[in-house]
Amino acid sequence: MLATAVNAAAHFKTATSISRQIYVDPGLYEAERRAVFERTWLFVAHLSEIPNEGDYITTTLADRPVIVIRTGSASVEILLNTCTHRGMQVATEARGNARSFTCPYHNWTFERSGALRSRPDEEAYGGDFDKSCLSLRRVPRVEIFCELVFASFLESIEPFPAYLGDAAPWIEKCYWREGGYEVRGYHRYRMHTNWKLIQENLADGYHVRALHRTAARGPWVKGFLAGRQHGFRNGHCMLTWKAPVQERLLERDSPISADQLQVMTMCVFPNLQISTTNNRPTVRRIIPHGVEYADMVGYALVPRSMPKKEGDALARQYGEFYGPAGGNNVDDVEAFELSFAGMRIPEVGWSDASRGVHAGSEDVQDETAVHAFYDAWVQLMSGVQA
Amino acid sequence: MIREQFRQEDVVRDASQLLFRQARLLDERRYGDWLESFTQQAIYSLVTQENLEFAGQDRAPVFVIHDDRKALENRVRMIERDWWAARPPGRAVHVVTNIEVLDAGAGEYVLASCFCVHYWRRDEYSMLAGRANDRLVPTDTGLRTSARSLVLAADAMMGHLPFLL
Numbered sequence: 001m002l003a004t005a006v007n008a009a010a011h012f013k014t015a016t017s018i019s020r021q022i023y024v025d026p027g028l029y030e031a032e033r034r035a036v037f038e039r040t041w042l043f044v045a046h047l048s049e050i051p052n053e054g055d056y057i058t059t060t061l062a063d064r065p066v067i068v069i070r071t072g073s074a075s076v077e078i079l080l081n082t083c084t085h086r087g088m089q090v091a092t093e094a095r096g097n098a099r100s101f102t103c104p105y106h107n108w109t110f111e112r113s114g115a116l117r118s119r120p121d122e123e124a125y126g127g128d129f130d131k132s133c134l135s136l137r138r139v140p141r142v143e144i145f146c147e148l149v150f151a152s153f154l155e156s157i158e159p160f161p162a163y164l165g166d167a168a169p170w171i172e173k174c175y176w177r178e179g180g181y182e183v184r185g186y187h188r189y190r191m192h193t194n195w196k197l198i199q200e201n202l203a204d205g206y207h208v209r210a211l212h213r214t215a216a217r218g219p220w221v222k223g224f225l226a227g228r229q230h231g232f233r234n235g236h237c238m239l240t241w242k243a244p245v246q247e248r249l250l251e252r253d254s255p256i257s258a259d260q261l262q263v264m265t266m267c268v269f270p271n272l273q274i275s276t277t278n279n280r281p282t283v284r285r286i287i288p289h290g291v292e293y294a295d296m297v298g299y300a301l302v303p304r305s306m307p308k309k310e311g312d313a314l315a316r317q318y319g320e321f322y323g324p325a326g327g328n329n330v331d332d333v334e335a336f337e338l339s340f341a342g343m344r345i346p347e348v349g350w351s352d353a354s355r356g357v358h359a360g361s362e363d364v365q366d367e368t369a370v371h372a373f374y375d376a377w378v379q380l381m382s383g384v385q386a
Numbered sequence: 387m388i389r390e391q392f393r394q395e396d397v398v399r400d401a402s403q404l405l406f407r408q409a410r411l412l413d414e415r416r417y418g419d420w421l422e423s424f425t426q427q428a429i430y431s432l433v434t435q436e437n438l439e440f441a442g443q444d445r446a447p448v449f450v451i452h453d454d455r456k457a458l459e460n461r462v463r464m465i466e467r468d469w470w471a472a473r474p475p476g477r478a479v480h481v482v483t484n485i486e487v488l489d490a491g492a493g494e495y496v497l498a499s500c501f502c503v504h505y506w507r508r509d510e511y512s513m514l515a516g517r518a519n520d521r522l523v524p525t526d527t528g529l530r531t532s533a534r535s536l537v538l539a540a541d542a543m544m545g546h547l548p549f550l551l
Contacts, residue, residue, distance in 0.1 A: 094541075184440075184445070185440050190544055192510065192545065214463075214469075315447065315448045315449075317452060319448070319449045320457065323450050325547035329546065330469050330471045330547065334470050
């Protein structure tokens with residue numbers, strides 16, 4: 001099955017047709033993990049989740065259990081969460097603060113850095129044992145950009161912000177604010193769909209008026225339709241539009257600041273979404289779970305500069321727009337799941353993604369930006385060895 | 387003493403009846419009637435245990451739902467009319483158990499209970515369980531809910547939530 005993956009370009013009949021196999025073929029999932037998720041920068045955590053030295057969270061990265069731990073004021077290490085002795089996870093809590101990790105199984109104890117500190121009955125081992133070989137393994141590359149923690153298994157990957165290319169200034173303009181953000185909570189939900197269908201949605205302005213009937217009645221739509229879309233090198237893609245403060249989606253929204261008018265929804269290839277719409281900046285992480293499930297972790301962000309009362313109100317109201325019961329999101333999830341069900345019908349092999357492509361249009365409703373996503377995907381998949 | 391005990395039993399019975407009735411109205415998708423059993427100032431919220439603990443005592447947690455009456459009416463409108471995700475609507479069984487009256491002070495009852503919502507839609511089944519805290523106030527037309535606060539045991543849920551708990 002990996003042979004299909006090597007010939008990834010064959011999944012694109014023309015520039016505008018996408019093979020539906022790429023969403024449903026279980027063999028491609030294995031190939032994707034190796035070719036895409038082990039060779040790109042993966043968003044793994046927000047720095048405010050681990051504010052102090054020794055703070056850690058446990059999560060997964062390319063299907064591996066990992067520990068994301070703060071090791072200094074601006075340094076983060078990512079340890080593979082498996083004891084080098086017999087494989088058990090050494091960190092079992094979702095989050096905490098640790099000087100060291102002691103494996104519950106045989107009590108091997110590791111430093112924050114991953115180094116093996118001690119093990120019971122050391123004298124029972126032969127003296128010529130090299131302890132340094134028994135350190136917890138680390139993910140080789142970690143970078144922090146706008147408090148977003150990225151990790152890569154590829155030692156030679158290009159650094160930040162070069163990896164973001166022309167997407168970086170948009171993140172700084174639309175998302176970043178002085179003082180940064182604090183994660184106040186999470187929305188976690190699992191969808192019965194392939195992860196790529198979720199990412200496509202971020203660069204799909206075409207569905208907005210059709211699918212989101214409640215939102216589409218709002219006065220914000222005018223500004224949205226005047227927006228643009230952009231595809232970037234390395235697969236990042238985005239929609240951006242002007243959302244005047246007086247044109248809010250929900251009546252009770254209060255503007256975060258009057259100058260934050262240019263908003264965006266951006267897919268940072270492969271697993272991060274940054275969205276600043278509806279006065280609620282958020283980042284979301286997509287965790288593929290086999291070919292047919294994907295977990296979403298939504299991070300409810302509150303600007304540090306925001307007074308407590310407004311910050312509390314923003315945290316409380318996050319779910320109105322984002323999350324499993326959010327006004328627009330409910331229908332997006334419906335579309336992800338029903339599209340996926342449709343992709344499994346073998347008689348219909350190709351999806352059309354051609355709106356505006358003939359003219360090279362950047363209109364917000366056209367389907368040009370998503371091709372940047374798939375250009376990167378094809379390039380990476382073509383490099384995988386069967 | 388005996389009178390006090392009777393009163394307590396009346397409170398438990400009346401309060402339980404309201405919770406059971408609301409559960410049945412949601413099962414029958416009679417959202418308008420369900421809304422009628424809430425006061426005009428009512429707050430309806432759903433939060434995960436994870437987010438409650440994450441927020442601690444001093445700060446507001448991140449909710450899945452935090453609706454005042456107007457937002458709740460809007461949610462009902464989306465369920466009944468706007469959301470594709472509610473077409474066809476799912477079939478739900480709202481189970482209410484473990485009802486305790488925590489406080490029956492002046493003009494308000496505070497209830498603790500457990501909920502378990504079984505939800506089928508198309509080929510998918512999901513189940514959401516947790517604890518509920520309800521505040522009920524007596525009105526001319528019987529007890530009404532002034533606040534319903536649901537705490538979900540699970541950190542994550544399956545898919546979306548185009549229904550009410």
